[in-house]
Amino acid sequence: MPRPIQARIDLSALEWNLQVARRASSARIMAVIKADAYGHGLLRAAEALNEAEGFALLDIRDAICLRDAGFGQTILLLEGFFTPDDLSLVAEYDLACVIHNQQQIDMLEAYPSRGSLEVWFKVGSGMNRLGFAPDKVHAALERLKVHPAVSGITLMTHFAQADEATGVAAQLDVFNTLVAPYRMARSLANSAALLRFPATHADWVRPGIMLYGASPFAEVSAQHLGLQPVMTLQSRIIAVQDLSAGETIGYGGLFRAEAPMRVGVVACGYADGYPRHAPTGTPVLVGDQRTRIVGRISMDMLSVDLSALPTTDVGSRVTLWGEGLPVEQVAHAAGTISYELLCALTARVPIVTFDQAR
Numbered sequence: 001m002p003r004p005i006q007a008r009i010d011l012s013a014l015e016w017n018l019q020v021a022r023r024a025s026s027a028r029i030m031a032v033i034k035a036d037a038y039g040h041g042l043l044r045a046a047e048a049l050n051e052a053e054g055f056a057l058l059d060i061r062d063a064i065c066l067r068d069a070g071f072g073q074t075i076l077l078l079e080g081f082f083t084p085d086d087l088s089l090v091a092e093y094d095l096a097c098v099i100h101n102q103q104q105i106d107m108l109e110a111y112p113s114r115g116s117l118e119v120w121f122k123v124g125s126g127m128n129r130l131g132f133a134p135d136k137v138h139a140a141l142e143r144l145k146v147h148p149a150v151s152g153i154t155l156m157t158h159f160a161q162a163d164e165a166t167g168v169a170a171q172l173d174v175f176n177t178l179v180a181p182y183r184m185a186r187s188l189a190n191s192a193a194l195l196r197f198p199a200t201h202a203d204w205v206r207p208g209i210m211l212y213g214a215s216p217f218a219e220v221s222a223q224h225l226g227l228q229p230v231m232t233l234q235s236r237i238i239a240v241q242d243l244s245a246g247e248t249i250g251y252g253g254l255f256r257a258e259a260p261m262r263v264g265v266v267a268c269g270y271a272d273g274y275p276r277h278a279p280t281g282t283p284v285l286v287g288d289q290r291t292r293i294v295g296r297i298s299m300d301m302l303s304v305d306l307s308a309l310p311t312t313d314v315g316s317r318v319t320l321w322g323e324g325l326p327v328e329q330v331a332h333a334a335g336t337i338s339y340e341l342l343c344a345l346t347a348r349v350p351i352v353t354f355d356q357a358r
């Protein structure tokens with residue numbers, strides 16, 4: 001028997017969440033499936049999200065894998081190409097490329113002009129990560145417009161604070177001013193902008209986290225947004241310890257029982273992707289009942305407080321996040337974001353897919 005841990009992936013929830021995006025915007029949808037579809041599995045996520053008009057990811061090997069699997073949509077490399085060698089694969093597999101720096105244009109100009117390359121030109125509108133600075137945009141675009149291998153240009157930018165009170169106004173203004181002279185398709189919105197700022201929808205929206213059923217906003221729940229959790233990380237209790245007052249649990253003796261208490265040991269640790277820094281008090285479900293993590297997370301196990309759950313025992317089901325326990329709540333308690341928890345699931349956790357709708 002393998003360890004009792006598993007990540008259950010609800011494919012119908014992926015389809016559902018895509019429809020939530022569809023209802024919120026009439027723009028074409030570029031489903032962001034980078035980082036192994038935020039930890040959910042590239043191909044299985046792409047299949048469930050097949051209605052999307054495009055897929056965005058980073059690794060050219062993943063893009064090729066999608067093409068080989070028969071996906072005919074636009075496939076966009078979000079960091080574009082890195083070496084001239086990449087360009088022949090880009091042409092062979094008909095991939096769209098973000099171009100965000102001069103060096104990429106230099107490479108493109110040095111490349112024999114064959115194929116028809118769809119360019120997504122990234123404007124740096126204030127995030128200062130990838131993208132052409134405002135004073136470089138026009139010259140760079142002029143170079144691309146005359147390149148014989150460039151068949152189309154979409155203008156894009158990415159927001160730094162669409163999920164926060166700051167919003168998108170300043171970046172949207174910079175972007176709109178810079179691209180005003182060009183009659184080209186546009187793409188700006190991540191999940192937060194898609195859900196909150198219709199003025200950013202333009203021609204393509206690029207939702208990621210919402211497709212996986214997590215809210216991009218700290219103060220609004222996924223349920224309130226109509227999203228359904230896709231990944232549920234589950235395991236079971238494999239041992240029960242009865243502690244006397246004053247005894248400690250696990251490495252470092254971080255947690256000390258103030259009174260006699262029952263503690264369950266769960267087959268899930270940081271080598272499965274559970275965050276080691278999750279403190280005592282982080283929420284967890286045993287059966288359907290909410291309780292808390294106690295003590296330090298170890299490589300393969302963690303401990304939960306069973307004091308108020310006398311009917312639980314070895315074999316009881318534990319939900320680390322997902323159905324019944326939003327991943328955002330666990331992330332918040334651990335001082336991180338849902339994205340990190342979902343992406344951090346490790347290869348040793350068996351994946352079980354199911355489709356509630358069928």
Ligand SMILES: Cc1ncc(COP(=O)(O)O)c(C=O)c1O
Pocket residue numbers: 032078158189190191192206207208209210216
């Ligand atoms: C360029 C770009 N667009 C869209 C997204 C999707 O963002 P989110 O997962 O917040 O919807 C990302 C993710 O980081 C991104 O890097």
